[in-house]
Each structure stands twice: as structure tokens, then as C-alpha cells.
Amino acid sequence: MINISKLYCDQITPGDWLRYGRKDCGERPGEVIPQTASSRRPIVVWNITRTCNLRCVHCYNDSGIGKSSSEITTEKAKAAIDDLSAFGVPSILFSGGEPLMRHDLFELIGHAVGKGVRTVISTNGTLIAEDTAKQIKQLGVSYVGISLDGIGPINDRFRGITGAFERAVQGIRNCQRAGVRVGLRLTLTQRNVQDIDGLFEFFGAEGIERVCFYHLVPSGRGAAIANEDLTHAQTREALDRILAKARLLKQSGRKTDILTVDNHVDGVYLYRKLLAEGSPRAQEVWDLLTWNGGGLYSSGVGIGCIDYNGRVHPDQFWWHYDLGSLHDRLFSEIWTDPAEPLLQGLRDRRSRIKGRCRLCRYFDACGGSLRVRADVLLHDPWAPDPACYLSDEEIGMTESPSSGSRSAMDDLDHQVLEALQYDFPLSERPYEVLAQRLSLDTDVLWQRVERLLEQGVIRRLGASIDSRKLGFCGTLVAVRVRPDMVERAAGVIDRHPEVTHSYLRDHEFNIWFTIVAPDSSRIEKILHDVCRELSLEPSDILNLPMKRMFKLDARFNVRL
Ligand code: SF4
Numbered sequence: 001m002i003n004i005s006k007l008y009c010d011q012i013t014p015g016d017w018l019r020y021g022r023k024d025c026g027e028r029p030g031e032v033i034p035q036t037a038s039s040r041r042p043i044v045v046w047n048i049t050r051t052c053n054l055r056c057v058h059c060y061n062d063s064g065i066g067k068s069s070s071e072i073t074t075e076k077a078k079a080a081i082d083d084l085s086a087f088g089v090p091s092i093l094f095s096g097g098e099p100l101m102r103h104d105l106f107e108l109i110g111h112a113v114g115k116g117v118r119t120v121i122s123t124n125g126t127l128i129a130e131d132t133a134k135q136i137k138q139l140g141v142s143y144v145g146i147s148l149d150g151i152g153p154i155n156d157r158f159r160g161i162t163g164a165f166e167r168a169v170q171g172i173r174n175c176q177r178a179g180v181r182v183g184l185r186l187t188l189t190q191r192n193v194q195d196i197d198g199l200f201e202f203f204g205a206e207g208i209e210r211v212c213f214y215h216l217v218p219s220g221r222g223a224a225i226a227n228e229d230l231t232h233a234q235t236r237e238a239l240d241r242i243l244a245k246a247r248l249l250k251q252s253g254r255k256t257d258i259l260t261v262d263n264h265v266d267g268v269y270l271y272r273k274l275l276a277e278g279s280p281r282a283q284e285v286w287d288l289l290t291w292n293g294g295g296l297y298s299s300g301v302g303i304g305c306i307d308y309n310g311r312v313h314p315d316q317f318w319w320h321y322d323l324g325s326l327h328d329r330l331f332s333e334i335w336t337d338p339a340e341p342l343l344q345g346l347r348d349r350r351s352r353i354k355g356r357c358r359l360c361r362y363f364d365a366c367g368g369s370l371r372v373r374a375d376v377l378l379h380d381p382w383a384p385d386p387a388c389y390l391s392d393e394e395i396g397m398t399e400s401p402s403s404g405s406r407s408a409m410d411d412l413d414h415q416v417l418e419a420l421q422y423d424f425p426l427s428e429r430p431y432e433v434l435a436q437r438l439s440l441d442t443d444v445l446w447q448r449v450e451r452l453l454e455q456g457v458i459r460r461l462g463a464s465i466d467s468r469k470l471g472f473c474g475t476l477v478a479v480r481v482r483p484d485m486v487e488r489a490a491g492v493i494d495r496h497p498e499v500t501h502s503y504l505r506d507h508e509f510n511i512w513f514t515i516v517a518p519d520s521s522r523i524e525k526i527l528h529d530v531c532r533e534l535s536l537e538p539s540d541i542l543n544l545p546m547k548r549m550f551k552l553d554a555r556f557n558v559r560l
Pocket of ligand 1: 264265268356357358360361362363366367368369384385388389390395
């Protein structure tokens with residue numbers, strides 16, 4: 001989730017403690033802010049039933065009227081809640097199908113609340129009558145998220161039932177009247193993207209403070225409408241509209257909580273926008289984004305899912321991959337199984353991720369976004385997220401050497417630079433050894449090194465041999481040449497293969513170079529040739545033969 005109100009509009013919003021490690025306005029007494037995003041226990045989305053009174057075109061678990069299956073029993077569900085509570089899960093999000101169609105939903109919610117777990121209901125809202133809303137309030141549900149995908153008929157076509165919009169709006173009003181914290185969930189597609197302004201007007205008129213804009217995930221029935229997903233250009237336009245509207249709301253004094261979900265690229269987009277605006281908050285936003293890590297600490301880390309059969313998944317879009325079943329093991333055991341390959345991969349995605357995500361300078365903030373989208377569309381969970389709408393240039397893949405910036409280097413760049421500086425392997429294939437140490441493909445390591453060379457972060461890679469041990473001798477030379485002669489002098493000096501390197505200094509002796517040669521007579525010959533070709537006087541050249549060698553530990557702390 002990318003909290004636009006927090007990041008772009010500088011508002012304090014509920015959930016900041018868990019999302020960004022900061023105090024917020026909804027924190028409960030005794031709630032401990034996690035030290036790191038990676039150490040968080042997951043928010044668990046629990047699709048408690050497959051039955052639903054609607055038939056939405058984008059339903060990720062193919063729910064509907066009459067669709068039931070061997071759902072987990074009340075007794076088993078309560079035992080699972082006990083385990084989730086003991087495991088430290090901060091929140092259970094009861095979803096479906098339509099969770100209100102499950103006969104024991106309120107019993108389970110009451111059980112979870114009694115165990116001190118936050119509870120959320122994710123519903124289509126059409127079944128929230130006045131007394132239902134009052135019950136929800138009495139139970140202590142933290143939040144109700146109601147799905148709407150457009151105004152009036154747009155929503156109804158999406159939902160597959162005429163009148164769904166009116167009934168959902170009534171559900172929202174009932175919640176508001178009962179004092180239940182309520183917000184909207186909305187999936188952006190070709191069907192509703194033109195009406196973002198109209199949607200914001202609707203939020204304003206209905207007094208809705210919290211809205212989550214979802215990006216389409218082609219999972220479940222969502223796969224069938226993948227062709228209705230936004231183009232990258234439309235996604236950018238939609239983000240621009242949402243950002244502008246959120247800021248206007250803030251300026252008008254309205255308290256809002258506007259978020260986008262399922263594409264962590266939005267965080268980077270927003271950060272770049274702040275930079276372009278010259279906002280003094282850009283650095284703070286970068287810090288928040290990198291604390292959160294985007295996809296890095298999302299599926300399989302900060303979020304998990306249980307389906308109606310009690311099967312556990314890395315998130316609610318991974319139903320094609322089971323981590324285990326509550327019929328066999330506790331959630332806490334499944335979640336901490338060190339042998340589960342996908343979970344381990346998701347928790348160590350940095351070393352697995354490929355292509356442009358691997359090379360992206362914003363990886364620390366985005367984390368390669370949504371892995372399930374790569375898995376479903378490209379059949380490779382470590383491929384780049386196809387929904388990334390930033391250009392190669394924007395993510396730094398075509399950056400010119402002079403445009404390097406602090407944020408252009410990510411943690412993997414730091415690891416590579418450290419590996420090159422410290423303990424470089426003496427081996428026939430040193431880069432294979434380094435790649436192994438870093439758990440990378442050798443090709444990926446090379447891509448990184450090449451980019452760092454292109455950017456000028458690495459100037460040269462090469463051996464530094466102790467020439468004396470090979471019987472050679474060396475000297476440091478300084479020459480004084482007229483400023484208009486510098487280029488020509490450098491050419492004359494560097495033509496000699498024995499010159500290891502030369503450099504310009506702000507001194508009357510303005511060109512300095514070192515020579516390593518088999519003997520001193522060869523050095524004398526080189527100096528004689530240089531003086532002759534450049535018409536230098538003996539007083540224009542200093543020959544400073546090496547007497548003792550001192551080596552400085554010139555390795556750099558690249559993380560400063
Ligand atoms: S290239 Fe990958 S890591 Fe970078 S912004 Fe796009 S999805 Fe995120």
C-alpha cells in the first residue's frame with residue numbers, strides 16, 4: 001500500500017506505525033512500533049467463505065452465488081485465531097466471497113477482538129443493514145472496507161448485479177451512522193479510469209475519508225479482464241489525478257486517507273514528483289519508502305492469506321500456490337517453515353530478482369513491486385513486474401555518468417562495491433566466486449559492475465602488482481608545462497606503456513605520473529624522450545625515485 005495522504009500530503013494517518021514505523025493517529029496503547037519492516041508479523045487476509053451474493057468480474061478467488069466448498073469449521077477457525085494472536089499477527093482482515101454471508105463471522109470476530117487482534121471486514125457492503133452496522137460497532141471492528149468500482153451502473157456492471165451500487169452506498173451510510181470507521185476499495189480499470197474526478201466528488205458528498213485505489217491483479221477472474229487493465233500511460237495519468245485531488249482535499253482542510261494498492265511503483269512515482277517539485281519533503285518520503293521496502297516486505301512477510309479451505313498463501317493473489325493447510329499445521333508453523341521455497345524466495349527476493357528490477361535504482365523503495373503479477377503473466381516470480389510504468393531512463397538504466405546521485409545506488413550496488421574492494425578472490429574466475437558469495441547470477445553481477453563503470457562510480461578494475469618483487473623499479477615524476485600544452489604533454493607521456501597513470505595537479509608542476517620499468521636506465525630514457533618532445537628544461541622536471549613503499553588502505557565506505 002502506498003499512502004498518498006501520508007507521503008504526498010504530509011498527513012498523519014492510521015496504520016503509519018505498521019507501514020512506516022512512525023507514530024500515527026490510530027495507534028492503540030501498548031502497541032509497539034516495529035523496529036524494521038522485515039520483522040513485522042503479517043496482516044492476515046482471511047477469505048473466510050467463497051459464497052457471495054454478487055459476481056464481480058475481477059474477483060481473485062472466483063466466488064459467487066451458490067459457490068461453497070468445504071469451508072473451515074468454526075471450531076478450527078477459532079483455534080487458528082488463537083494461534084494468530086499468539087504469533088503476534090497485528091490484524092485479521094475478514095474477506096470472502098462476501099464475509100457477511102458466513103454464519104459465524106461475528107462469532108469469529110468477537111473471538112479475535114477478545115484476543116486483542118485488530119479486525120477488519122472487507123465486504124461489498126450490500127448486506128450491511130442498520131442493525132448489522134450496529135453489531136459491527138459493538139464488536140469493536142477496527143475498519144470496514146467496502147468495494148465499489150464506479151458510480152451507479154459502472155459499479156453494477158462490474159459487480160454483475162443491478163442495484164449493487166445503491167445497496168453498497170446504503171451500507172456505507174449505515175456504518176457511518178453507527179460510528180464504524182468505513183472506507184472504499186476501488187479497482188482501477190478501463191471501465192472507471194475516466195471518472196476519477198467524479199469518484200472524488202462522490203467521496204466528498206458522502207463524507208468518505210478513506211479510499212484505496214487498487215491496481216488490477218490478473219489473478220482468479222481478474223485474469224479474464226487483464227485486457228481491461230490500464231496502459232502504463234493511463235496509470236500515470238490516473239496517479240497524477242489522484243495525487244492532485246488528494247492535495248486539493250488537504251488544502252481544503254479535509255482529513256483524508258487516500259491509498260493505492262498492489263503496485264509499489266506508485267511510491268517511486270510520487271517520490272520523483274516531489275523531487276521534480278523541489279519539495280523539501282522528498283528525502284523524508286524516501287526514508288519512509290525505504291523503511292517500508294515496498295514489495296520487499298509485503299507478500300510472504302508483512303501480509304499473508306488463508307483461504308476458505310484453510311490453505312495458507314503468501315498473499316490473496318497467490319491461490320495457485322499453497323504453503324500448507326491449517327488442517328495439518330498451525331499458521332505460525334507454516335509461516336516460519338525454513339524449507340518452504342517460495343516463502344524463502346519472497347523473503348530473499350533481492351538476490352533472485354531479475355532484469356530491470358534488478359538494475360533499478362529505486363529497488364530499495366519498490367522492492368520489485370508485485371511478484372505474483374510476474375508469476376502469473378510471465379511464469380517467473382523473479383521476472384520484472386510487468387506493471388512497472390517507469391521508463392528505463394527513469395529507473396536509472398540509461399543514466400549518464402555525470403548524473404549519478406546518492407539515490408542512484410541501491411543496497412545491491414553497495415554490496416557489489418564492498419565485495420570488489422574487500423577480499424577479492426584470487427581465482428581463475430573471480431567474478432563467479434563473487435557472484436556466489438552475493439547469491440547472484442554472474443551475468444547479473446556483471447550488469448551491475450558494467451553500470452557502475454559506465455556511471456563512473458568504478459573508475460578502473462585491475463591488479464596492483466608489487467613491481468619490486470618482479471625486479472622492476474619505479475619512480476614518481478612531476479613536470480611543469482604551459483597550460484596550453486597540457487593536452488599534448490599528456491599524450492606524449494601516456495604513450496609510454498611503462499607509465500601506469502598520470503594526473504593533473506593544481507601546482508606549478510602540473511602533470512604528475514608514475515613509471516614502472518625493468519631498470520633505471522629505461523626510466524632515464526623515457527624522461528629524456530619526454531623532455532625532448534616537449535622542449536622542457538631540466539628545471540621543468542622532477543624525478544622522485546621510490547625509496548620506500550607505503551600503501552594506504554584506500555578502501556571506501558560506500559554506505560555513507
Ligand atoms: S523496475 Fe522494478 S524495482 Fe524498479 S520501480 Fe519498476 S517494478 Fe519497481
